[in-house]
Each structure stands twice: as structure tokens, then as C-alpha cells.
Amino acid sequence: MDLSDRDYALVTALCGGLPLTPRPFLALAHAVGMEEDDVIARLHSLSTAGIIRRLGVIVRHRELGYRANAMVVWDIPDHAVEDVGQRLGSCPEVTLCYRRPRRLPDWPYNLFTMVHGRDRTEVTGMIAAMAEREGLRNHRRETLFSTRRFKQCGAHYGQRQAAE
Amino acid sequence: MDEIDRAIINSLQGGFPICDRPFAAAAAPLGLSETQLMARIERLLADGVLTRFGPLWHAERLGGALSLCAMAVPEDRFDEVAAMVNAFPEVAHNYARDHALNMWFVIATEAPERKDEVLTEVQALTGLRVFDMPKIEELFVGLRFEA
Numbered sequence: 001m002d003l004s005d006r007d008y009a010l011v012t013a014l015c016g017g018l019p020l021t022p023r024p025f026l027a028l029a030h031a032v033g034m035e036e037d038d039v040i041a042r043l044h045s046l047s048t049a050g051i052i053r054r055l056g057v058i059v060r061h062r063e064l065g066y067r068a069n070a071m072v073v074w075d076i077p078d079h080a081v082e083d084v085g086q087r088l089g090s091c092p093e094v095t096l097c098y099r100r101p102r103r104l105p106d107w108p109y110n111l112f113t114m115v116h117g118r119d120r121t122e123v124t125g126m127i128a129a130m131a132e133r134e135g136l137r138n139h140r141r142e143t144l145f146s147t148r149r150f151k152q153c154g155a156h157y158g159q160r161q162a163a164e
Numbered sequence: 165m166d167e168i169d170r171a172i173i174n175s176l177q178g179g180f181p182i183c184d185r186p187f188a189a190a191a192a193p194l195g196l197s198e199t200q201l202m203a204r205i206e207r208l209l210a211d212g213v214l215t216r217f218g219p220l221w222h223a224e225r226l227g228g229a230l231s232l233c234a235m236a237v238p239e240d241r242f243d244e245v246a247a248m249v250n251a252f253p254e255v256a257h258n259y260a261r262d263h264a265l266n267m268w269f270v271i272a273t274e275a276p277e278r279k280d281e282v283l284t285e286v287q288a289l290t291g292l293r294v295f296d297m298p299k300i301e302e303l304f305v306g307l308r309f310e311a
Contacts, residue, residue: 003227011226017209017218018180020202022187036184043182051226052219053305054178057205061309063213064173071261071268082301089304097304100232100297107265107295112232116309144261144268150246 001049006034010042018055066116068123068145073109075102075140081111087134088113093126108140120145165213165311168196172204173213173311178220220307223272229279230272231298234265235290242266245290254282265295 003011009032019027025043026036034042046052061069076084081099088111089097096114115130117123124143131137171194181189191201208214223230237245242260249255249269258269273279287294 001225011221014218017216020187020206020217022185022198022202024186025182025184040182040184046219047182049225051222053222055182055219056176056178056180056217057173057208057214058216058218058220059173059177059309059311060212060215063211064309064311066309069259082303085301085303094304095306095308097302098232098299099301099303100299103295103297107234107297112297142263144263144265146259146261146268148260150250150258150260 001045001051003051006032007042007046010034010039010046061116062149065118068117068120070115070117070120070123070127071144071146072113072115072127073142073144074111074113074136075108076111076136078110084134084136085111088130091130091134093130109142165208168194169204169208169213170311172201172208173309177308226274227276228272228274229276229298230270231279231283231296233269233271233283233286234295234297235267235286235292236265237267237290237292245292248289249286252282252286254278 010028013028013031018024021027023036025039028034029036029039032039043052043055047055074084074088085097085099088094093115094113095116096112098112099110100112102108102110115123115127117126123145127143131139131141175194176190180186183189185198187201188198191198194201196204205214205217209217235245245267246258246260249267250258252271254271254273256270256272258267260266261268271279271282273282283294283296
């Protein structure tokens with residue numbers, strides 16, 4: 001889907017979030033000089049095209065009590081990584097699953113999953129159970145717990161105009 | 165946070181209606197009024213339970229670039245390096261993790277070519293190697309949390 005200047009204007013206007021007013025799309029329309037109906041139609045299109053992954057509340061997981069945040073990285077043979085990734089990605093414990101490049105010799109891992117839980121003991125147990133269940137016990141893996149969060153803000157998009 | 169806040173969080177991580185009175189439409193199944201729902205969301209934002217109320221964008225489909233980067237930062241330079249990295253507006257988040265590679269951050273840029281520039285600038289500024297690990301394939305993005 002090609003994005004127009006108007007789409008980028010909408011992206012910019014939405015950077016701070018949706019206005020908390022009974023007709024937020026009317027407020028957006030005023031901000032970008034469009035009609036409310038057009039804003040609604042464009043946002044439906046952006047949503048259908050998957051450019052908006054979802055619309056709603058975006059939580060700070062720590063504040064919900066998910067204090068243990070583990071990045072679990074796996075060394076999976078290249079021929080199997082897609083299949084294993086699909087399976088891990090559909091595990092209820094996993095909130096994100098990406099295939100990424102190894103950086104040998106320092107970094108042998110090519111599959112990255114995030115697992116969140118109440119505390120480290122719970123998360124360590126979840127990961128071990130998952131590895132057992134998926135037959136991955138003998139694959140090399142590491143669990144990197146986060147110790148501090150420095151920054152968590154949405155990326156800033158939309159300042160750029162569509163290409164002329 | 166009470167039961168109503170939990171219900172809001174559990175039901176509105178996505179699926180917020182796109183229509184002329186979306187708060188009214190979203191409030192009805194929760195047994196709330198439009199005004200009550202807006203006030204609740206405003207307070208959850210003020211309390212820091214929510215980072216945002218709005219869209220979660222698919223960065224690459226917006227034409228931008230995104231990468232997960234890691235560095236091995238000497239312990240005595242950690243705060244100094246964190247400040248340097250976080251000062252880049254392109255750094256969307258940054259976590260310290262338990263590993264030799266102890267700093268993990270995400271670079272998100274609107275212009276795809278800007279990503280490598282930021283990487284080079286971070287390396288030049290800190291004198292440390294940045295391991296760049298852009299995704300090859302997205303296998304699952306859920307990031308939904310039950311309250």
C-alpha cells in the first residue's frame with residue numbers, strides 16, 4: 001500500500017496518541033485539514049493493510065506486575081529455524097518471536113523470543129517447560145533478564161512527507 | 165487499579181473501534197459511559213500504566229527501518245554510555261540485560277538509510293562495537309498482557 005502525504009500527516013497527528021474526546025477522529029480531521037469520514041476511511045485502510053497493527057491501549061508491562069522480562073535466545077540450525085520459530089511463536093508464554101542474524105563468533109543465536117512473567121523464578125520455569133515441550137532441551141539457549149529499563153517510548157514517525 | 169481498569173486493559177489492547185463515537189461504542193460492552201471510559205484511560209495514562217493510547221504501527225510498512233542492537237559496555241562506563249545512546253531520538257527503547265552484551269536497544273528510523281548512520285554515530289561516540297541484529301523474519305508479535 002502506498003502512503004500519501006495525507007497518510008503521513010495522520011501518522012504525525014497520531015504520534016501523541018488518540019485525543020480523549022467523544023469524537024477523536026473529528027479532532028484529528030481538524031488537525032490535518034480533512035473530513036471526519038475521510039479520516040475514518042483512511043484509518044480503516046491503514047488497519048486493514050497492517051500498517052496500524054492495532055489500535056487501543058498500549059501497556060507498560062512492568063506496571064501491570066510483569067516484573068521479569070526475559071529475552072530468550074536460541075541457536076537453531078538454519079534449516080529448522082523457521083519451523084521452530086513458528087512453534088515457539090504460538091506458545092502462550094511467548095509475546096514476541098523474531099529470527100535474527102547470528103554474529104559469530106560472539107553471538108551464535110538466531111531465534112529471539114520474549115517471555116514476561118511476575119518474577120524470575122516463574123519465568124525460568126516457563127522457559128524450561130516450553131523447551132521441554134517443544135523438544136528443544138538440547139539446543140543451546142540463553143536467557144537474558146532485563147535489569148534496568150532506560151527508555152521505553154514509541155518510535156517517532158510521520159515527520160517525513162511521502163516521497164515527491 | 166480496580167476490576168474496571170483491568171477489564172479496560174484486557175479488552176482494549178487492540179480493536180478500538182474506528183467510527184464517529186468510538187469511546188461510546190467501546191464503553192457499552194464494559195458497562196461504562198463514554199465519559200467514564202475516557203476518564204479511566206486518562207488516569208491510566210497519568211499513572212503510567214499505559215504508555216500510550218493509540219495505534220501500534222508496523223514500522224517497516226511505514227517505510228522506516230528498525231533494528232535490535234547490542235553492546236558490551238564496561239560496567240564503569242555504563243551510565244555514561246546509556247546517556248549517550250538514549251540521547252538519540254531514534255533510540256526507541258533501551259534495556260540493561262544480564263550478559264556480556266549488557267545493553268540492548270532498538271533503533272527505529274523513518275528514513276531507512278538513517279539507521280546505519282545512527283549505528284555509526286553510536287560507535288564513534290562510545291568507541292564500542294555495536295552488534296546490529298535486524299530481524300530476518302517476524303514469526304510472532306503478540307505483546308498483549310493480561311492485567
